[in-house]
Amino acid sequence: MTDPICVLGIETSCDETAAAVLRRAPDGTVSILAETVRSQIDEHAPYGGVVPEIAARAHAEIADEIVSQTLQKSGVGLADLDAIAATSGPGLIGGVMVGMMTGKAMALAADKPFVPINHLEGHALSPRLADPCPFPYLLLLVSGGHCQFIAVAGLGDYRRLGSTIDDAAGEAFDKLAKTLGIGFPGGPAVERLASDGDAKRFALPRPLLNRPGLDMSFAGLKTAAARVVEAESLDIRGQADLCASFQAAIAECLAEKSRRALIEFQDGQGGDTRLVVAGGVAANQTIRAALNDVAEAADASLIAPPLRHCTDNAAMIALAGAERLAAGLVDDAGLTFAARPRWPLDEARAQADPAYGGGKRGAKA
Ligand code: KG4
Numbered sequence: 488m489t490d491p492i493c494v495l496g497i498e499t500s501c502d503e504t505a506a507a508v509l510r511r512a513p514d515g516t517v518s519i520l521a522e523t524v525r526s527q528i529d530e531h532a533p534y535g536g537v538v539p540e541i542a543a544r545a546h547a548e549i550a551d552e553i554v555s556q557t558l559q560k561s562g563v564g565l566a567d568l569d570a571i572a573a574t575s576g577p578g579l580i581g582g583v584m585v586g587m588m589t590g591k592a593m594a595l596a597a598d599k600p601f602v603p604i605n606h607l608e609g610h611a612l613s614p615r616l617a618d619p620c621p622f623p624y625l626l627l628l629v630s631g632g633h634c635q636f637i638a639v640a641g642l643g644d645y646r647r648l649g650s651t652i653d654d655a656a657g658e659a660f661d662k663l664a665k666t667l668g669i670g671f672p673g674g675p676a677v678e679r680l681a682s683d684g685d686a687k688r689f690a691l692p693r694p695l696l697n698r699p700g701l702d703m704s705f706a707g708l709k710t711a712a713a714r715v716v717e718a719e720s721l722d723i724r725g726q727a728d729l730c731a732s733f734q735a736a737i738a739e740c741l742a743e744k745s746r747r748a749l750i751e752f753q754d755g756q757g758g759d760t761r762l763v764v765a766g767g768v769a770a771n772q773t774i775r776a777a778l779n780d781v782a783e784a785a786d787a788s789l790i791a792p793p794l795r796h797c798t799d800n801a802a803m804i805a806l807a808g809a810e811r812l813a814a815g816l817v818d819d820a821g822l823t824f825a826a827r828p829r830w831p832l833d834e835a836r837a838q839a840d841p842a843y844g845g846g847k848r849g850a851k852a
């Protein structure tokens with residue numbers, strides 16, 4: 488295509504209702520014309536985690552309004568869009584259905600192509616919203632529902648190098664915060680307390696660290712921390728020390744696995760190496776610093792997109808739609824696409840290794 492492409496993106500796969508309109512120039516440059524993210528944190532906070540039924544209802548109540556407000560803000564009429572893209576999996580199916588059906592209805596009414604997007608592809612392409620970030624690059628996606636290494640070779644060309652075999656790292660932060668009763672989402676609360684803590688006070692496990700390979704595990708760490716809470720009546724000092732010890736354990740696991748992932752990724756590949764970190768856990772300063780050290784030591788650069796594009800958003804979904812349209816990968820079949828609660832990015836690997844395909848665990852997986 489030689490003309491710019493204008494796409495509306497919709498994201499509703501977990502606890503954010505989001506819409507965005509962006510324009511992609513033929514050279515790949517992106518301008519976000521409008522974007523809205525409405526978080527449901529307040530609705531889920533009393534439960535210490537995302538409740539699927541509450542999420543689906545909240546999306547259904549607000550999706551139309553978010554989409555129409557965003558379109559209006561963008562100054563682009565429905566008739567001027569080139570396509571409508573919506574997350575069609577993986578995720579909490581009730582929410583996915585709301586966004587996907589909203590997108591399909593609009594596409595049908597306006598006679599535009601509908602592009603079903605894999606939410607993980609959105610994350611994989613998210614660095615390209617702000618930065619040219621040429622292919623290939625190594626992505627560490629680390630959030631409340633995802634924790635995986637993906638070698639991004641090109642659009643639609645993803646190889647999963649490793650993933651958590653149980654909880655995602657963000658989920659582990661959330662569980663610790665719930666056990667300590669310090670708030671939801673847990674990551675920011677744990678990070679705040681950890682800033683005054685002694686990371687050496689509690690010797691917590693680093694699961695799978697001494698095993699070869701790039702898979703990760705955080706369930707044992709979460710349980711070990713819960714045992715400390717049960718066994719000792721921690722005062723605020725003790726809580727801070729536990730949070731610091733826990734954060735240090737996660738940072739060490741992510742850093743060491745990233746170090747090995749970079750070696751595997753760089754093997755046989757010349758030129759600059761980019762390590763991209765995305766997902767809500769990428770907000771954590773201790774983790775960022777640890778990843779930065781690893782990247783520097785490997786002569787690679789660490790790219791951390793702005794936080795609003797690390798966490799769930801619709802701009803990355805619109806971008807995936809625009810890149811697919813530009814590459815000629817969009818056909819009429821979009822309107823009949825069935826939502827997929829599980830949708831691994833690397834289908835071949837997930838089939839060969841079905842124990843933990845993309846997004847097996849976690850509310851957002
Ligand atoms: O990307 P995100 O908004 O949603 C998905 O899971 O897709 O990530 C949310 C997760 C939560 O588990 C939250 O506790 C974690 O990211 N998180 C953090 C921090 N900020 C958010 N974890 C550690 N440190 C933080 N500062």
Ligand code: ZN
Nearest residue numbers: 610630799851
């Ligand atoms: Zn996500």
